[in-house]
Each structure stands twice: as C-alpha cells, then as structure tokens.
Amino acid sequence: MxxxxxxxxxRLLKLDQALGVLEGYKGITxxxxxxxxxxQWVVERGFIIAAEMIFDISAHxxxxxxxxxxxxxxxxxxxxxxKGVISRTLMGELKGFGGFRNVLIHEYVTLDSRKVYDALxxxxxxxxxxxxxxxxxxxxxG
Numbered sequence: 833m834x835x836x837x838x839x840x841x842x843r844l845l846k847l848d849q850a851l852g853v854l855e856g857y858k859g860i861t862x863x864x865x866x867x868x869x870x871x872q873w874v875v876e877r878g879f880i881i882a883a884e885m886i887f888d889i890s891a892h893x894x895x896x897x898x899x900x901x902x903x904x905x906x907x908x909x910x911x912x913x914x915k916g917v918i919s920r921t922l923m924g925e926l927k928g929f930g931g932f933r934n935v936l937i938h939e940y941v942t943l944d945s946r947k948v949y950d951a952l953x954x955x956x957x958x959x960x961x962x963x964x965x966x967x968x969x970x971x972x973x974g
Contacts, residue, residue: 835896837971840889840970847885847963854878854956865949872945875952876912880972886926892919905930918965925958963974 857865857875865871887905894900894911902908906927915925932951935943 834890834902837970837973839892839967843885843889843892843966844963844970847882847889847959848876849954849960850881850885851963853939854952854959856883856954858956860952862946862949864880865952866945872948874945876940876948879948879951880933880936883929883936886959886962887930887933890917893966893969905933910960917969922958922961922965925955929958930954938959 854875857871857878865875887908890908890912891902892907894902894908894915898911898915900909900911902911909918909923909930912918930967932947932955936948
C-alpha cells in the first residue's frame with residue numbers, strides 16, 4: 833500500500849467535523865441527554881464517525897509507511913504509538929476506544945446511553961489530541 837497524504841488529510845477533516853458536532857453537546861446535562869433520543873443518536877453517530885476516522889488513519893499509516901498490519905483496534909493504536917506517530921500518553925487515553933466503537937456499532941439494542949454520555953464528557957480531549965498529533969506527524973512527512 834502507498835502512503836496517501838490526501839487520504840489522511842480528508843479523514844482529519846471528517847474527524848474535525850465529527851468533533852465539532854460532539855463539542856456542541858458537551859455541555860448537555862445527563863438528564864437532558866438521557867431523555868432525548870435524537871440527541872443520543874447524533875452523539876452516537878458522531879462517535880462512530882470519529883472512531884472510524886481514527887482507526888482508518890491509524891491503519892493506513894501503519895500499513896503504508898511501516899508495512900505492519902494489525903487486526904485489532906487496540907493493536908493498531910499501539911502500533912502507531914510504537915512507531916512514534918502518536919504519544920504513549922495518547923495511546924493510553926485511547927485505550928478501550930475500539931471496544932467502545934464496537935459497542936456503538938453492534939450493540940445498539942442494549943447500548944447503555946450513560947456510557948456514551950460519560951464518553952462525551954471524558955473522551956473528547958483525547959480525540960482532539962489524536963487529530964493534532966496526526967496532523968503534526970503528517971506535516972513532518974513533507
């Protein structure tokens with residue numbers, strides 16, 4: 833696979849868009865969130881898009897630049913941290929995000945909206961840092 837800077841940049845823009853939407857809901861109260869299915873769906877979809885962009889970007893870098901292939905989300909994130917693409921601190925902050933993505937995608941019938949609300953309150957900073965660290969890494973690639 834060939835490294836495609838434009839592919840990364842396109843996904844960073846989509847990630848930025850998703851984070852912008854999620855940020856708009858960051859101030860919502862738990863009661864308001866839990867009582868509004870439309871808001872829940874918007875936030876869930878925002879997290880799905882953010883997760884897909886993060887794992888697409890990471891897998892593309894790992895496979896095209898380093899010729900490494902991982903079949904687990906945690907392994908993909910660990911792989912780009914091992915290569916210095918993202919910081920170890922960020923790797924730790926993203927721990928469990930692959931599982932969270934899978935719950936959003938596959939367990940929507942039994943999804944605990946409180947966990948999504950908790951992620952809205954606690955994960956956005958890490959997702960923003962991912963965007964910044966990847967953008968910086970891309971700039972260094974020329």
